[in-house]
Amino acid sequence: MKNYSRHFFITSFLLIFSLQFLFAQPLKVGVAGLSHDHAYGLMQQWKRGEVVIVGIAESDTVLINRYKQRYQVPDSLFYTNINQLLQHVHPDAVLAYNPIAEHIAVVRACAPKGISVMVEKPLATTVKDAREIEALVNRYNIQVLTNFETTWYASNQQAFRMVKQDGNVGLVKKMIVHTGHGGPKEIGCSKEFLAWLTDPVKNGGGAVMDFGCYGANLMTWLMDGVPPVSVTAITRQLKPAIYPNVDDDATILLEYANGATGIIEASWNWPFGIKDWEIFGDKSYLHALNGRELTGRTKDSIYQVSVQPPVYSSNLVYLADVLRGHVKPENDLSSLPNNLIVVRILDAARQSASQGKKIMLGK
8 A cells, every 4th residue: 555655656646747737828038149069959958848948149240141051040139149148038047158258247147137057067267256146146136056967867867866865875875977078179179169168268267167066965865965074086198189278088086075976087089978977885885887877786786777757858847946936956966066066176176286286175
């Protein structure tokens, strides 16, 4: 009877959740920039009717024409910059697809108007910018969220539940995250994306920023929003002819006060694309191989975990629930507190690699 009741409760919850999503009006969003290639994914969401785009701030005519032709975006949606866009429309939120260093400018424009923002990872290139974003959020009572692909992985959500709710993993001792691919140029990123992704100021670094942020994000989540006490990093240029101005390979070691260790391996030199997560507990081990597959291991057996559907599989559904008060982002993967720590970790990693020593993070 208990199993039946539990099954009925879960089924009812999922049905209610699905109906809410079905009848909820899609968000009306403004778009800040199109130079981040993740904007192509947004356009697919727009074409499917999952979001309403009320304005796009972009000054690059080549990019504008590309999106007009590829997605039949009308001329009426385009504005030269975010301030001009906000003079004509008042979206539910603004999605930023511009250089990481320019996220702060988007928040500065949106916050006084009470408009929340979701940026592509990471939140900012510097701790200074991240703290200014935090101050604007507190002053104007808005949300600033960060979108990571791995946030919506069912395997990661399942692994988190198994650690936090089931307890069968035990005390977490070590976490390892591998992220990256063969290189942004090698996999065919657009020239507009490459122009700032390989810029030490606009992106804040190379692979250490582009892929180091994933591991810092996941580990901060699993550590309940507690930052590491120290960060040690090595960055390298394995392909200086292709990426002369930034690193293309980074290894970051995080040490936590509770004895846990985090190892982040971020690279533009992998022989394949990878975003996985290993969790070693004192009872068992979990390996989220990708977004769908999760393996468990004890001293006696290796087994495949049945991965449940994710609570959220889309940044837009999550963003809508946050704006409508259904979710309070506290230590969520997209939350501001989590991503403030992510920026601190990345900043310390760059310092460590530059100075050749361990960086104590402090409070």
